[in-house]
Amino acid sequence: MPSENTVDTLQRSLRDLMRQNNRAGRVVVAIDSLDRRAAGEFADGFEKAITEEGTTAFRISLADGGPEARERFVAPFRAGEEFGAGFVAPADAVLVVDGRFLHTPEVRGLWNFSVWLESNPPLGMPRPELPDAEKHYLRTARPKAAASVIVENSDPAHPVQVFGDFC
Template identity: 70%
Template structure:
């Protein structure tokens, strides 16, 4: 008797397949960005596991909000390595204009309060980030992750 498919892994496998359409080989760097650092890290850990299911070497890194040396400390050393591999980086503000060119593929995790619940007031830094960086428009994929056990890919219409 087979076990039911895990909805999180199903979505992550779908994202993996989309990512590999454009980044099949080499040293691939993936960003998982979201305002909720805990949920972002958890999603990135699961995505890294799914990426490695076929034996692809996968490395993980987490980035703080204001780490200025992401390129020098994390991305450049990874890209200097040999062979096919994937680096999954999680953090907040990863779609900021100065960081966008670091990623071959990126995921924006959207979290919304339940319907009928008030939307909490965001800190100024988060408001500025959403308004200026527009992570939903910059991301390769958008995932509605309000219920982390049942994430859903969202297809934005930017026309």
């Protein structure tokens, strides 16, 4: 049974949650998933939720692991310098990045707020075997533990925030 909440409602709620600790300034948000397309679509919607509150938002997609993130995007964005395709962020702005493997130790500290998107197969269906690189990432980076928020995204129109108990 799908959630009664829509993706727009959840993204506004996540925006408000992000704002609890990041009221102003240049904020960097990561949307991480093993499914690159799902991460991009969710990030597009999150950018829209940011602009609805009147804040300037920028969107970029990163290669696996975001090796170029710090030098090419995050550092110049935070400094108010030109980044990406010639953008310059005002004093209060949000940079929403999406990609895969964005919770590795090398880049996880770049994000002020991060979302881990996961999806599960329909009930009764077996979980597909993951490639070795994805299994390694899940085991070593532990994105569910590293992310600010976990979102179950099996139904992209009705995603649900998951509250993991790590005790």
